[in-house]
Amino acid sequence: MxxxxxxxxxxxxxxxxxxxxxxxxxxxxxxxxxxxxxxxxxxxxxDPCATRESVCKRLHNIGVEVEIEEMITSSFATARYLQKEGIQSVYVLSDEHLIDECERLGIQTNAGENVEAVAIGWGGDITLQEVQHAARLISNGAKFIGTGPDLSFPTKKGPMLATGSLIEMIARGTGVKPIIVGKxxxxxxxxxxxxxxxxxxxxxxxxxxxxxxxxxxxxxxxxxxxxxxxxxxxxxxxxxxxxxxxxxxxxxxxxxKREVRLKPWTQPAFQWPEAIKAAVTAILFDEEGQVLLMRRRDNRLWGLPTGHVELGESVTDAIRREVLEETGLEVEVNRLIGVYSDPNTQIMNYPDGRIVHFVTTCFECNQVGGVLADETAESLEVRFFKPDQLPDDMLEMHRHRIEDARQEKGVLIC
Ligand SMILES: [Mg+2]
Structure with missing residues (x-):
């Protein structure tokens, strides 16, 4: 059991x-x-509007024994996180529950302009002025923490906005990614x-x-x-x-029940993504069969020209734009090599914490114009390599794609 x-x-x-x-x-x-x-x-x-005491009382009322130490609300977990991070002063945007939890752990709340962090909870009396103040503190460098991700909750009158909506508003306005505490x-x-x-x-x-x-x-x-x-x-x-x-x-x-058993879920090697996006990769061979690579500025690794498909753009337009921006060459699309979506290779972790799952269409292209750039805004170096002499410091999955293109197996869907 x-x-x-x-x-x-x-x-x-x-x-x-x-x-x-x-x-x-x-x-x-x-x-x-x-x-x-x-x-x-x-x-x-x-629930950001519940204190640990109020939830314990609710459980007592239905006959469940519980101690306050057994209750973990998102407000308590937020205060505990601030304490563990060594934060001593915080501007709290919420009702008294989150303020109380912070003060109980010795964290000074609403301590003027020089706070180390801003913590966002929920409260019926929050004003737009206070939201603006929180956003300004975050823009000036205060750490941005939110109690929970829930955007709304259902009521008889329809959905009511919740903490996540307030956090999202400040995140969008400031361009700062918050640390969210709740499940x-x-x-x-x-x-x-x-x-x-x-x-x-x-x-x-x-x-x-x-x-x-x-x-x-x-x-x-x-x-x-x-x-x-x-x-x-x-x-x-x-x-x-x-x-x-x-x-x-x-x-x-x-x-x-004796007959009820676990059917364990198998943990994959990838982390769970927060978004799925369309991407393109270009493979360009010159007359001698050499392949075009660029050394990326962000991670200094060699790779194929690659990028996102922008809103309102076709994959072929995206390929032409990316190759031009990254290498200086003008290309036309020749043939589809494959569509790559396997999460084991297509989920990327960014340094700022974002995790994105890409569905990537990979095309072989022909050069129709342009001049090979020494470097561009995105690449430190651009040049052709013999396929059997590819650099060691190269994105592994791009090595495989070049192999896929050379083997001419037909369109790969993976
Ligand atoms: Mg539930």
Whole structure:
């Protein structure tokens, strides 16, 4: 049974333990059964307007025993993160909950202009002036931290904006990428795991009802996950989709059923991307069969001319533009070599933390004009190489693409 496979159980609350003021079937008795078996329990909630005390009270009211140390709200995890980072002064944009959590950990809040960080939570009385002030502090170099990613939450009157919308507004306006604490981001999970340094990750499970926060977050940090759902099929079809759980159960009673087992999800070698984008790569052979390479300014590696497809642009226009910008040569597209989308090779991690999955169309091209540049805005050096004498410091996947083009296997879809 699932209950015996783990020593630390992380629970989402809404949709797992209760809905509104009502406990879900078997939730109260199952939590008690875990406690009787000496299991460790932590509750993780992204709700920025809940204090740890108020959520504990809510659990007490439905008959669940809980200590405040077992409750991890996104506000608490944010304050803990600031403390771990050694931040002593923060401008807090939220109601009193996040301010209280910061002050309890000895962090000075709203300490004038020279704060080290800005923390964004949620509050009904936040004014546009305060949002502008937070944005200005961030633009001037204060660290930008947000409690949670949720853009909105459902109500009877329709969706209401949530913390994520406020964070997004400041991120878009300032161009600064925030550090987000709440699920599915890892900091929330780390706040729970740091309390149990002797429990191995194999013995930790996250139980939640939201694949995109609870399950994705668990898999990003390398622990198992159980989805509370009445469905039979996994929520996503992709074999490596981080949002697919290791087990699905209708309610917490199933943790103790002998026949319910894990079907472990296999962690792939790539990290979960935040976006998917179209890209192009050009292969240009000269009359002697030499291939055109450029040494990139960003990572100093040799590679084929490559780039994004811009909005409103065809792949062939994108190829012509990229080759001209990166090498000075004018080209026409000759033939399609392949379409590359395999996440194992097509997910890229950028130095600023972005992770992007590219679907790349690769074409062989012919030169029709232009003059080979010594260097360009994107390349340190541009020249032709014999295919059997390619440089060692070259992007490995581009080496494979040149091989694909030389072998003339027909269009590759991979
Ligand atoms: Mg939930």
């Amino acid at each position: 699932l209950a015996s496979q783990f020593d630390l159980f992380l629970f989402d609350l809404d949709g797992v333990v209760y809905v509104g003021s009502e406990p879900l079937p078997g939730a109260v008795s199952s939590l008690k059964q875990l406690r009787d078996a000496d299991k460790n329990i932590r509750f993780l909630t992204n 599915p981001h890892s900091l929330m999970f780390e706040t729970a795991l740091e309390q149990f340094p002797n429990i191995k990750k194999e013995r930790v499970v996250m139980i939640g009802d939201n694949p995109s926060t609870d399950i994705l977050g668990a898999h990003q940090i390398g622990i198992s996950s159980i989805l509370i759902s009445d469905a039979i099929d996994k929520p996503f079809s992709g074999e490596y989709d981080f949002r697919n759980p290791d087990a699905m159960i209708p309610n917490l009673k199933s943790l103790f």
